Amino acid sequence: MLKILIAGGFGVGKTTTVGAISEIEPVSTEEYLTQASAPTDSLDGVETKKTTTVAFDFGRISFGAPTPMELMLFGTPGQDRFVESLWYDLARGAVGAVVMADTRRLETSFDAVTFCERARLPFIVAVNEFDDAHRYPVHDVRQAIALAPHIPVVAFDARVSTAVATVLLRLVDHALTQTTPRPVKRSDPTLLDAR
Incomplete structure (x- = not known):
């Protein structure tokens, strides 16, 4: 059993990703956006968004070949706070x-x-190809985010289970090639530094 974090900003499609692939009914903590969150949750670029994750999403998927593997998916909330x-x-x-x-x-x-x-947590970047978003070459996305050359960047559609499966397997493959990550500690002040 492997635990995988699905992370990213507000409205990038984390809940959709977990829901598209989970073989169980996903656990979701979606709540409706209200006027109270307007000062902190900018809807620029996602004006039609009506809900947001307030704790986490959880799903599970099993793969049978070539090696049996069960993935536990934890989607993070996207807001900075x-x-x-x-x-x-x-x-x-x-x-x-x-x-x-x-x-x-x-x-x-x-x-x-x-x-x-x-956190020294192995990761890949998955570009969710929204219908109205411009498609950029992977190299351009890598450069814009200033990623190290060894970090994989893939494009996918978060609504399509086979596309999500490909992303998850790519992450597992990448994680297996990396050194063992150190445990994430809440008290580590370097995790709070801004980019």
Whole structure:
């Protein structure tokens, strides 16, 4: 059984990703957006968004070949205010993370990339190809996020289970080639540094 973090900014499709692949009914903590969150949850670029994850999403998927494997998926909330209080706990014991990106708002992926780098958590960047988003070459996305050359960048559609499966297997493959990550500790001050 492997634990995987699905991370990224507000509205990049983390809940959709977990829901598209989970073989169980996903656990979701989606709540409706209200006027109270307007000062902190910018809807720029995602004006039609009506709900947001307030704790985490959870799903499970099993793969049978070539080696049986069960993945436990934990989707993070996307708002900055949850990074300190929740991401540390969700990352504990994870073999790696899928950092989701939206090319319309690429800056929303920066915090998740920084978190994974500082936590030494193996990760890949998965560009969710929204219908109205421009398609950029992987090299351009890598350069815009300032990723190290060894970090895989893939494009996919978070609504399509086979596409999500490909992303998850790519992460597992990448994580297996990396050194063993150190445990994520809440008290590590380097995890709070801005990018």
